[in-house]
Amino acid sequence: MDTFPKCSVCHQEFTLKGPVPYLLPCLHAVCETCVTSAAGGVISCSTCQREVNLTDTSLQKDAVRQKEIFHLTVKHRPTELLCTHEDDGNQAACWCQECEEFLCEYCQNMHSSFKLSRNHAVHNFGDITPQNLEIETNCSIHKRYPLDLFDKSCDMCICSMCRRGEHADHEVGYLDEAAEGVTQRIEQHGKDLSALLSRQQTHLQSIRQDTQLTNRTQDRFRKTIEHTFRSLRSQLDQREKELLIDLESQTRETKTTLHALEASCEEHHARCTDISGYIRKCLLYASKSVLLQLETTVEGMTRTCLETASPETHDVPEAVFNTNGLSKLKSDMSGFGNITTLKEDSEGGTPEDKQTQTDDDYLADLEQKHEMELAKLKSTIALDNERTEQLQQLTDKLNADANNMKLMLAEKEQSCQVASENIHHLQTFLIDFPTEGCVHLLKTGVADRRMVLHCLHLKYDKDRANLDKVHINTEGDLVNRKSDTRPAGKGRLKKYHGTCSTVPLPRAGCPQYWEMKSRVSLDKTAPEDLLILQVGVCQEEQRDLGHLIGGRPGSYCMNIAHCTKHGGICRETRKEWECVLHQPDTLPNTAGASHTLHYGVVYDDARKKIVFIDVKENKVISTSDNVDSSQPLWPMFGVYNPHLLTVSMTLLVGSDINMTEEKKAMIVKAL
Structure with a gap:
């Protein structure tokens, strides 16, 4: 079963008839009860620990999560829905999109028989999807006219009559076109976060691999040390203990560093996952007008994630155990053995002296050779940068395709599950039918x-x-x-x-x-x-x-x-x-x-x-x-x-x- 969203303050699940969800600037949700009862007018989001001062911030109802709650209730808890047409307490069986009412079987038959409502879009609970929850909204001023235009000057949706009135001199476009532009920008935010999440996942995997490598190195050195000192036990017991303590200390420091990096990266990854998940919900549930309202908030949180991303590289020193001069150390037990980190040799080799540094011809040839090599190197770097950019674009596209494929597979799996359940139900209640007669x-x-x-x-x-x-x-x-x-x-x-x-x-x-x-x-x-x-x-x-x-x-x-x-x-x-x-x-x-x-x-x-x-x-x-x-x-x-x-x-x-x-x-x- 899909998870119902919860309040980020009281952690209570939202329900269709419960407190209305409000949207925090961090894109998490808080219930109406917590908003009205906030101590000192300050709300603290338990998910990201961000505090919101209600005197400075006006919260809007979370239309995305409201539709999500409606869809999840219809999908998983249909028995909680009663007919709202007659308030007769009957079990609801369908939803009229235009009347925004739940109908029982009796009211559905009446509804389809009236001339005024027989052409309404009535959906059975099993057929309801996020797409057919979209309801065309009419203008609050001109009741009969739909909100099909967007005033860029006033940043609001208007109807054709508003366009002729007080919005006549404003820059106005079609709502579909404005919503399409916002949809593309929010989709790009989602792609940017998906790319960041992919890189962070790779970085987390690298950290975990280095942690495992450190553990394996520790185990390997432990065996080497124990094997070496087994032949020298009478003289090296004390030194062995010192080296093991040294090994534990350095390993603990390395693991502490890696754990700190992992925790920091996981925290940022979780934050980005939350925002990316809400973006997907926006694209799935949000209407065009809600998309326009959410664009600034989503863009701000996306930019924050991209700017505060933790470094995606780390340096873990590799430890080695040096046993050179073992025969000499047998006579010098007190100073034998040490645990050090393996560092890259920073000293480069010295080029051979040709003793021709005053030769003009040699210097000219050498300069020309260096210029050619430099030009070739620049060309190689430019080509590598271009290939890197192409690979990044290809990676982003593959990630997007993979996400779409996962969604399609999930929907197909869900459809198969529903079909399997229907078959099971049919088998269950057909099994006790009499053998005589015929069933249709x-x-x-x-x-x-x-x-x-x-x-x-x-x-x-x-x-x-x-x-x-x-x-x-x-x-x-x-x-x-x-x-x-x-x-x-x-x-x-x-x-x-x-x-x-x-x-x-x-x-x-x-x-x-x-x-x-x-x-x-x-x-x-x-x-x-x-x-x-x-x-x-x-x-x-x-x-x-x-x-x-x-x-x-x-x-x-x-x-x-x-x-x-x-x-x-x-x-x-x-x-x-x-x-x-x-x-x-x-x-x-x-x-x-x-x-x-x-x-x-x-x-x-x-x-x-x-x-x-x-x-x-x-x-x-x-x-x-x-x-x-x-x-x-x-x-x-x-x-x-x-x-x-x-x-x-x-x-x-x-x-x-x-x-x-x-x-x-x-x-x-x-x-």
Whole structure:
């Protein structure tokens, strides 16, 4: 997980709803609480030990870190975000960039249905990046005009109306061009710091290598001294101790020097790393106006780092142990052995005297030779300087490319991690699905159980069918004719004109779906209140209280019947006692007319919804919310009035259902 920024005074993590971060001149952040409670009006940054007098310095809100905190919260702590549109306490699922509001699934559907907001840029939490957090800011004076110009004289962003007013005589350019120039300059500051960090890293590595070399030299000399004095132990015990003490003293001094150099270099390296990191955040999160505000501060801190950089060279004397004249020293034990540092011989050799220093010809030739060598040396130096500059530019470019490659690899690794987690989540919540039926993903790549549609493997319960009114034929269809072959037995439905499923609907935590295709033939014109068919669900005790289940607690159904209100055959949906919808002219009321009706039912126990769908017309008929799922619900199928019409209802389940992308989208919108 990415690290949330912390206050440089109280060290508390910034949160989206916590104290606002303010930007210190050293580019570190301090929370609003520490700013308002600063003792004596002075803030001391614990990261760089720099003190800021608030009476002399006006702090601005850290817009870069505010966006960083917003992005990290959405990325890693989305469960903390609640819907701000209705303040209903629902879990937020997306962010409207233009309204600057968090929306739950319900508010998102409403938001997309309003004409005023249907074209707004709404981002799911998983799709939010630092780039789409950029919000176009309008002028505080001329509300409808965006801030798309930059007044160089006033050093501020203005709109086109401001340009015609009090800024008419000022030097004004486009905001994009001004921001692009600042971006390039800040990028150059980042490159300069990257080059300095690279050199400092090399210097630190050199110091550590010299420290290791000093340790190895110490170990090597220790063994040499011990080996030498082993043969002279009786005479050299005391001298050995003196030399070892001398060795320890000189080694300690050398290591102390190296440690001091290392600590100084690491401190400056850490300071440069902080500033370089903030520059990267600026380029990632800062808006154009914030970039313009930060340029001076970033440039000042970059110049300070470049000017106060510690030397990148150091001189470490090398120690040697001299054993020359060992045989002589055996007789002179008291002065044998010493630890010295190896110094470069400063005495150069003396050129051979040709005894011709008064010869004019020789001097002229020698002078000409020296001039030629000097010119050649100058040319070589110039060429070396040019190559050094080219190598430095190439190194800077390679470092920049390496940094970009690291960022790309990090983003790719993060994307792979998210994909792996999604796959893991899908495997986790798909593993306990029943083997019967068929499973479809309503939204590709969304690892959410509520986005998995389970096409159930339902069956008509032949043992409960009311054989006095209906029967199930050899093709497995429910027909509105009583059975002539099987008498009604124990456990069968007595009052309901139909049957139920063999088992109730499972509480799977995901949408469940089944379909019915009914063939209807009218033998005569349907009279008033004629009931043709019914599909729906109800609780167990409501299954056989009457010839249908509508108008009872815990029941939800759709009826096809003749309606006195519209004077034709209507489609009616009911939620318990309440009539939800009437749709007239479902099929023509003409003797001899034949029609095929194809409906689907979605039951979502997690969202507590039931949806009725017209498959042929590819549209949602009605949606019932707040479904009572405290008890298991049973699918019900009814067919009626055999003396006036013929109904044959086929149950489509599992893989027999043609699940198209259009049908998935319709179900998602309804839920």
